[in-house]
Amino acid sequence: MTDHQLSTTSPEKSRADVVVVGVVQTDDGPRVAPGGEAVVAAYGEKRFAALVSSFEVTGKPGTATRLPTETLKAGTLLLVGLGPADALDPESVRRGAGVAARHLGNVTSVALALPAEDADHVRAVVEGFELGGYRYRRFKSDDPAGGSGSALSSVTVLSPIARKKEAATAQAVGRVVAAAVARTRDWVNCPPGDLTPPVFAEEARDAAPSGRGSRVEVTVLDDDQLREGGYGGLITVGKGSAAGPRLVEIAYTPKKPVAHLALVGKGITFDSGGLSIKPAGSMATMKSDMGGAAAVIAATYAIAELGLPVQVTAFAPMAENMVSGAATRPGDVYTTLSGRTVEVLNTDAEGRLVLADGLTRAVAAAPDLIVDVATLTGACVVALGNRVTGVMGDPGVVDRVLDASGRSGEQMWPLPIPEEMTEKVRGNSKIADLAQHNTERWGGALYAAAFLREFAEDVPWGHLDIAGPSFNDGSAWGHVTPGGTGAAAATLIALAEDLAERGVDGVTED
Numbered sequence: 001m002t003d004h005q006l007s008t009t010s011p012e013k014s015r016a017d018v019v020v021v022g023v024v025q026t027d028d029g030p031r032v033a034p035g036g037e038a039v040v041a042a043y044g045e046k047r048f049a050a051l052v053s054s055f056e057v058t059g060k061p062g063t064a065t066r067l068p069t070e071t072l073k074a075g076t077l078l079l080v081g082l083g084p085a086d087a088l089d090p091e092s093v094r095r096g097a098g099v100a101a102r103h104l105g106n107v108t109s110v111a112l113a114l115p116a117e118d119a120d121h122v123r124a125v126v127e128g129f130e131l132g133g134y135r136y137r138r139f140k141s142d143d144p145a146g147g148s149g150s151a152l153s154s155v156t157v158l159s160p161i162a163r164k165k166e167a168a169t170a171q172a173v174g175r176v177v178a179a180a181v182a183r184t185r186d187w188v189n190c191p192p193g194d195l196t197p198p199v200f201a202e203e204a205r206d207a208a209p210s211g212r213g214s215r216v217e218v219t220v221l222d223d224d225q226l227r228e229g230g231y232g233g234l235i236t237v238g239k240g241s242a243a244g245p246r247l248v249e250i251a252y253t254p255k256k257p258v259a260h261l262a263l264v265g266k267g268i269t270f271d272s273g274g275l276s277i278k279p280a281g282s283m284a285t286m287k288s289d290m291g292g293a294a295a296v297i298a299a300t301y302a303i304a305e306l307g308l309p310v311q312v313t314a315f316a317p318m319a320e321n322m323v324s325g326a327a328t329r330p331g332d333v334y335t336t337l338s339g340r341t342v343e344v345l346n347t348d349a350e351g352r353l354v355l356a357d358g359l360t361r362a363v364a365a366a367p368d369l370i371v372d373v374a375t376l377t378g379a380c381v382v383a384l385g386n387r388v389t390g391v392m393g394d395p396g397v398v399d400r401v402l403d404a405s406g407r408s409g410e411q412m413w414p415l416p417i418p419e420e421m422t423e424k425v426r427g428n429s430k431i432a433d434l435a436q437h438n439t440e441r442w443g444g445a446l447y448a449a450a451f452l453r454e455f456a457e458d459v460p461w462g463h464l465d466i467a468g469p470s471f472n473d474g475s476a477w478g479h480v481t482p483g484g485t486g487a488a489a490a491t492l493i494a495l496a497e498d499l500a501e502r503g504v505d506g507v508t509e510d
């Protein structure tokens, strides 16, 4: 267990193994960031400038320089780049703290002397540091207990407001948010054979905050119940798998809610494409196709742990999209939970089918707004790349989501749902009510969103396509480690915080 502290101690007096200080870029070259001034004073301006210059410390984001020191009480000074001085904000601090966590070396204690002059920055330091230090070790045989593998026993955030209640709160909230993101990463990183829908549903149930005061209730529907209940999308997608589909429903009911938020997350535990099978290269990372469900579940539990006065009803439709003699064929027609029929034209466009049933359930819960999260389309990755989430839906909801992403630090960008897409969804099937898939490939993310909108009915709705950001198949950057990233979890929590503060005014605006 790592001990977490807050302290007003000056960094040059800290006795931690490592003291972390930020460096920003200015027109006059690199300069120490707020929080590190006393370190410069301890060295003397000139000596510090010489050190910075000889070790080529630039302040560029992503850079870290470890220096042994006899000037400070600590044994090592770690300088991390925070980017341009005039763009310094909680997100650059969050990323810098993540870089620091990845460059600590094998140490037992660290003091973070990063910019932490207000609560938002304290929270960013905590979130970034916790997430940068994330490791997935469950399947490493040298650590069968699944521990972090780190020797770190003490983390101290140095802050001028360390003694204020708001700093302690920010630290606590930051740890809850980081834990939710880490839990999302754990689920995404788990091998698909070890996280089939029944296993995922059980793990979701087990992860619920416990105790009578938690106000969280979890319900799981199994394949028989789904068949009887008319969940055509989940059944159709899950038919080819030896492991049956599940629907996890989570209800968090605070005492005096100021808003009711419904969440729906895509939970395809593995996406082979089905009979419209994926090429091997595209299939390799498809264990990540349940990242939306993982984010929605983890965020709902975090919102409950924080005790936010926002009622949350979350739905995680889970299925494995596989190939077998029993699998759905291109050309098959099924009846959705909403009663409308859908012609399946490409079994690899499975996400929208399970989400449709989830959305129908969400509508029935009569929330103020619905937000769904899904690794939905490669087209969204083509449009926005690997780090930016596409946000679609009703303008009032899209605005609130984008606003929340500004505070969580996750990059998101709005995309439209053009009328022509809705016309095709409704008109392109010759035999069913709706066409699942567009025969024309252009604008695939928008067509998928138009299809989903049919099921959100008249409830204010937003859709997050996280196909790119949910999985990092490159190397670490900032606090984002390789593998599952936990995309959207922090933004959903930030959205609930915002609803708690401002209510639902404006969500129905267009």
Ligand code: BES
Binding pocket: 271, 273, 289, 346, 348, 349, 350, 351, 375, 376, 377, 378, 379, 381, 437, 438, 444, 467, 468
């Ligand atoms: N799970 C994929 C989308 C995806 C792509 C997620 C890349 C993460 C990274 C989804 O089920 C899918 O296969 N979508 C198809 C839709 C197409 C058949 C209309 C796609 O994007 O190619």
Ligand code: MN
Binding pocket: 271, 273, 347, 348, 349, 350, 351
């Ligand atoms: Mn697919």
Ligand code: ZN
Binding pocket: 268, 271, 289, 348, 350, 351, 375, 376
């Ligand atoms: Zn998929």
